[in-house]
Amino acid sequence: MAASDIASEIEQRVIQLCEEFKQGITYQIIQNDMPELKLAQIVEVINKLLANCRIDMLKKDDDVLVFKLRDPGSVHRIKGAEPEEQVVYKIIEECGTQGIWAREIRSRSNLHLNTVEKVLRKLESKKLIKSFNSVAAPKKKTYLLYNLEPDRSLTGGAWYSDQHFDSEFVEVLNQQCWRFLEQRAVRARQVAGGPIAVRNASYVASKDVLKHITELGITKVQLSIDDIETILETLVFDGKAERSVATEGSQGIKIYRAVTSFLPTPTLMTIPCGVCPLIKECDDVGNVTPVKCRYMKEWLQW
Amino acid sequence: MSYYLQKVCYKILNEYFGNIVAKVGEVLFQKGVNPLRVIVTYSKLPLSKVSEAIAVLVQHNLVTWEEWRPGIPCYTLLHDRILLILRFPRYVFLVREKFGEEEEMVVDVLLKEGQATASHIIITSCVKLLEASDNDTSASSGSNYEQRHITIRNHLLKLIENEFIQRCSSPQDSTKPVPVLTIKEEDLYSLPPELLDLKALQQEIQHRRTETTAPTFIHPDANVLWRLNYDRFHIEFRDSEICNSIVRRIDPLAGECFGAMLKCSYKVSDPWAPVMNVVTAADIRDQLKDLKYLDQYLKILEEQSGDCVQRVGDAGGGQYRLNMSNAFQSLTYILIYNIVQERFGSKAARIFRLIHKNQMMEQDMIGEVSMIGKKDANLLSYRLLHDNFLRIHELRKTLTPSPANKIIYLFHVDMSSVVRMVLEWCYKGMYNLMVQRETIVSDNRRLLDKRTRVDSIVENLKQSGGTEEQIQEVEEMMTPSERALVEQVVVKQDKLFDSETGLDETIFILQMYLYYQTQKA
Numbered sequence: 001m002a003a004s005d006i007a008s009e010i011e012q013r014v015i016q017l018c019e020e021f022k023q024g025i026t027y028q029i030i031q032n033d034m035p036e037l038k039l040a041q042i043v044e045v046i047n048k049l050l051a052n053c054r055i056d057m058l059k060k061d062d063d064v065l066v067f068k069l070r071d072p073g074s075v076h077r078i079k080g081a082e083p084e085e086q087v088v089y090k091i092i093e094e095c096g097t098q099g100i101w102a103r104e105i106r107s108r109s110n111l112h113l114n115t116v117e118k119v120l121r122k123l124e125s126k127k128l129i130k131s132f133n134s135v136a137a138p139k140k141k142t143y144l145l146y147n148l149e150p151d152r153s154l155t156g157g158a159w160y161s162d163q164h165f166d167s168e169f170v171e172v173l174n175q176q177c178w179r180f181l182e183q184r185a186v187r188a189r190q191v192a193g194g195p196i197a198v199r200n201a202s203y204v205a206s207k208d209v210l211k212h213i214t215e216l217g218i219t220k221v222q223l224s225i226d227d228i229e230t231i232l233e234t235l236v237f238d239g240k241a242e243r244s245v246a247t248e249g250s251q252g253i254k255i256y257r258a259v260t261s262f263l264p265t266p267t268l269m270t271i272p273c274g275v276c277p278l279i280k281e282c283d284d285v286g287n288v289t290p291v292k293c294r295y296m297k298e299w300l301q302w
Numbered sequence: 303m304s305y306y307l308q309k310v311c312y313k314i315l316n317e318y319f320g321n322i323v324a325k326v327g328e329v330l331f332q333k334g335v336n337p338l339r340v341i342v343t344y345s346k347l348p349l350s351k352v353s354e355a356i357a358v359l360v361q362h363n364l365v366t367w368e369e370w371r372p373g374i375p376c377y378t379l380l381h382d383r384i385l386l387i388l389r390f391p392r393y394v395f396l397v398r399e400k401f402g403e404e405e406e407m408v409v410d411v412l413l414k415e416g417q418a419t420a421s422h423i424i425i426t427s428c429v430k431l432l433e434a435s436d437n438d439t440s441a442s443s444g445s446n447y448e449q450r451h452i453t454i455r456n457h458l459l460k461l462i463e464n465e466f467i468q469r470c471s472s473p474q475d476s477t478k479p480v481p482v483l484t485i486k487e488e489d490l491y492s493l494p495p496e497l498l499d500l501k502a503l504q505q506e507i508q509h510r511r512t513e514t515t516a517p518t519f520i521h522p523d524a525n526v527l528w529r530l531n532y533d534r535f536h537i538e539f540r541d542s543e544i545c546n547s548i549v550r551r552i553d554p555l556a557g558e559c560f561g562a563m564l565k566c567s568y569k570v571s572d573p574w575a576p577v578m579n580v581v582t583a584a585d586i587r588d589q590l591k592d593l594k595y596l597d598q599y600l601k602i603l604e605e606q607s608g609d610c611v612q613r614v615g616d617a618g619g620g621q622y623r624l625n626m627s628n629a630f631q632s633l634t635y636i637l638i639y640n641i642v643q644e645r646f647g648s649k650a651a652r653i654f655r656l657i658h659k660n661q662m663m664e665q666d667m668i669g670e671v672s673m674i675g676k677k678d679a680n681l682l683s684y685r686l687l688h689d690n691f692l693r694i695h696e697l698r699k700t701l702t703p704s705p706a707n708k709i710i711y712l713f714h715v716d717m718s719s720v721v722r723m724v725l726e727w728c729y730k731g732m733y734n735l736m737v738q739r740e741t742i743v744s745d746n747r748r749l750l751d752k753r754t755r756v757d758s759i760v761e762n763l764k765q766s767g768g769t770e771e772q773i774q775e776v777e778e779m780m781t782p783s784e785r786a787l788v789e790q791v792v793v794k795q796d797k798l799f800d801s802e803t804g805l806d807e808t809i810f811i812l813q814m815y816l817y818y819q820t821q822k823a
Contacts, residue, residue: 167675174673194595195553195602234673237652237659239639262547262608262636267804268724269644273731282734284309290734291741300738300794 010034010045014067018055024066088119092129092143099132099142172218173231180204180212181241181258203244203255206232232256272299306729308332311384313736318387319358322347326355330365330379337376362416363529369480386532388732388806393535397466400538405457407431409466409530417470417529420493421503421521424454428507451503462493465534470527537573539810544629548607559599562589563611567624576627576821582618608632627818634815637808638720642691649674650682654715657683657692662712683713691720718819725812732805739798746791753788756780 017025017033030042046067049055055067091108092100106116120143123129131141181204188202210228235241235256242259245252268274272295273282281288290296308331316324329344330336336344342352356377359365364383370376390413398406407427412418418426428450461467468490473481502521541564549557563586571579587596600620603611610629615621635658643651652672657663663671669679686692697710743750759776780788 167678170673194598195556196595196598198553199602230671230673233671234652237655237672238648239636239651239655260550261640262551262633263640264550265644266637266640266808267801268728268731268808269641271731271735271801271805273727273734274641275645279727279730282730290737293734293738296734296738300742300797 006041010041011049014045014049014055018067024058024068026064026066085119085123088116089123089128093145099144101142105143169219170231170234173213174234176213176216176218177209177228177231178235178240178258180209181235181256185258199257202257203246204257205246205248205253205255207253209256229254272296304726304729306726306733307381307385310729310733310736311381313733313740314384314387317736317740319355322351323355323358326352327359327364327379327384330377331381335370335376335378337370337374341377367480369482373480375480383532385806385809388802389535389810391803392539392806393530396535396538397461401457401460404431404454405461408454408457408461412467412528412530417527419521419524419527420455420458420498421506421524423458423528424451424498424503425506425510427454428503429510432507451500451507455498455500455503459493462491462528465491465531467528468531470529472525472527533574536810540626540630540814543633543807543811544610544626547633548603552602552606553599555595556599556603558590559586559596559603560607560611562586563603563622563624565589576625576818578624578626580614580621580623583620583622584618586622587619608636627822630811630815630818633811634721635717637811638717638724641724642686646682646685646689649678650686653679653682654686654691657713658715658717662695662714665711665713668713687713690723691715718816721812721815725809725816728805728809728812732802732809735798735802735805739795742791742794742798746787749784749788750791752780752784 013034014025014030017029021029027039027042046055046057049067050057058066058068088105088109088111091105102116102120105120106113109116111119120129124131129143129145131143184204185202188198191198191201206225206229209232210223210225213223213228232241232243232254236243239261240258241256243254243256246255247253266274272293273279276282276293276295278288282293283289308328311331312324312328315327325345325347326341329341333340333344338349338353338356341356342349345352356365359379360367364380365377366380367375367377394406394410394413397409404427407430408423411423411426411430415422431454432450458467469485469492471483471485474484499521541561545557545560548560563581566581566585566589567578570581583597583600586600590596597620600611600622604613604622608629609632610625612623612625613620614623639651639655642654649672652674653668656668656672665680665683666676668683669676672679674682683692687694692713693716695712695714697712698707700707756776756779760773763773763776
């Protein structure tokens with residue numbers, strides 16, 4: 001009875017020491033603290049704590065054994081797991097939201113590749129970790145704790161969903177931004193006070209566009225101002241909008257407005273020859289001639 | 303100059319002048335500058351016909367000559383002028399808009415003749431106008447009968463003053479076997495009154511209207527010929543293109559501002575200069591009398607006219623200058639962007655604009671910045687490359703061909719070669735349209751001939767007072783379905799003709815761009 005009491009006391013003491021020294025305690029520290037203990041007793045206590053998964057045993061560089069307190073939250077999950085799984089789990093946990101590649105787990109845990117694979121599969125089936133494919137390297141399987149979300153930089157941010165570039169989403173956003181700019185331009189034309197007033201009224205800051213889009217609620221994804229600005233830049237490249245800068249308070253912000261093009265559709269494109277896929281083969285002789293041209297005939301029938 | 307240009311020229315000459323002239327024109331185009339005998343050998347036509355054909359071409363300002371060997375001239379084809387024939391309807395339309403119907407008649411006559419004496423122009427236009435007003439059967443024309451030729455002469459003077467019509471250069475020295483054409487600068491646009499004998503004009507007009515024998519009047523200006531000044535028309539077209547684009551982009555009032563600025567600039571600079579001289583805001587204000595917000599419009603024009611209006615100083619309320627070559631540069635860029643958009647889609651247009659703006663771009667960057675999926679972006683950029691809108695430039699870090707050495711591929715746009723390619727494309731399109739028009743007419747020739755016959759018979763019957771029954775009988779010669787077919791044919795022809803005119807506008811912008819590019823360099 002006394003022995004077990006003493007043992008549990010020693011356990012408590014060791015645990016307290018672990019809590020005090022978060023970076024871990026060594027044999028030295030335990031001995032310094034409780035000098036009356038014999039080495040055998042310490043070893044027993046430590047083994048018991050290890051078996052109960054209360055502490056972790058790690059090896060430092062100079063071959064000194066260090067004991068760290070284990071997070072009680074994860075205790076129940078790892079209970080009954082084998083030491084390899086614990087090691088692998090710990091490594092994955094350390095990587096947080098970045099995730100870790102299978103090969104890296106192997107190099108860090110010094111385990112054999114097959115072992116690592118087996119362990120990963122077991123952990124996955126226990127729903128403790130999950131895998132996903134980062135957008136930068138779609139072939140590498142990366143592992144993450146089950147309840148964490150992968151980092152934004154790996155999934156590509158707002159434009160990627162399931163590692164696919166969501167072009168329809170971008171299209172929809174493009175359309176909505178364009179419509180907003182156009183409405184603003186139409187309303188601006190009613191403004192009296194000369195052309196400069198009209199022009200100023202048709203300018204929209206990127207902040208306002210962001211507000212409008214989030215109010216529309218077409219998507220659950222949270223968009224940042226940079227995202228909106230990239231969409232507005234694409235409108236500039238479509239020739240539908242133009243960009244300018246204005247000062248607000250102490251900084252410059254980008255403002256955009258809808259514009260009409262300088263020229264209407266060129267006539268070359270209204271005749272069949274402009275859009276004909278066979279224009280390079282068309283000549284006076286051969287199978288593709290203007291006389292036999294089917295596109296011309298259809299166009300003239302209208 | 304190019305294969306398709308030659309074919310288009312052949313087609314135009316064929317349509318307007320006939321087969322022989324077309325053949326001679328083709329030989330001149332292909333073989334370059336040549337004397338008469340050589341042309342005869344190449345074209346395999348008899349000497350008399352060839353010389354007649356060349357005379358016709360000279361008459362219409364399409365061929366010039368110079369001395370090749372002593373006493374032997376060699377002829378050069380002005381192929382650009384042949385394309386201008388397609389623009390004649392636009393010239394006529396411009397004159398009608400700017401001046402009026404009678405001036406339109408004058409220009410029409412001159413276009414048909416190529417070169418003509420002033421008397422001939424006046425007489426023919428008078429006769430035509432009087433015939434037209436006779437058909438109208440309006441009584442008021444009778445009173446102006448006598449004075450018509452004076453009004454026409456005034457119209458002609460006005461056109462000459464505005465430099466739309468100019469005097470042809472004439473041979474000064476009649477002793478030389480190969481005439482050298484010269485003209486003095488001051489004679490170019492002056493019609494001295496002593497050249498016209500008004501009484502003789504009036505008599506001839508009367509004679510032509512009432513009698514059918516050929517007139518034998520002599521007019522004092524038989525040696526002075528006049529022709530159209532194409533460049534002046536082109537200035538008008540050029541200005542209206544830029545003005546229209548500004549109106550589209552900004553505001554109709556901005557267009558007026560721009561017009562005023564142009565007028566002021568013409569007073570101080572040569573119309574064809576790529577950059578005109580400076581005009582102050584005070585001048586513009588005088589020109590416009592009072593336009594609200596003039597300063598604002600000037601400011602907007604400065605920023606938004608595609609670099610056409612540049613501000614160069616502040617004296618006199620602001621000094622501005624018009625940069626024509628920049629204006630055409632931006633217009634041409636937008637034209638090419640539109641062409642890419644229509645042909646390849648708006649995503650491709652986005653990529654094209656992106657690459658053009660950034661001069662050179664890496665393949666990976668294109669997909670990222672344009673927000674198009676990487677695969678699609680690559681596909682479209684390769685497609686544009688295949689059709690020669692884009693070019694690729696390789697950058698190697700080292701020359702050894704090992705997989706570790708990454709090669710960077712940069713896309714870029716070479717605008718002047720793209721413009722030339724599109725111009726060739728336009729010529730090809732023009733050729734195809736003309737061929738289509740020809741085939742439609744020749745396929746339905748029987749029907750069209752029948753219709754003209756029926757119409758002329760009905761006219762004659764009406765004039766000679768035929769009965770209703772006779773007219774009905776004649777009209778029934780053509781069934782309703784035949785009439786419908788003829789209508790369709792006419793509609794198709796008109797559609798093709800309109801497209802040809804529109805295509806000519808595109809060609810005009812591209813040619814202007816190339817002209818200003820050569821001016822710069």
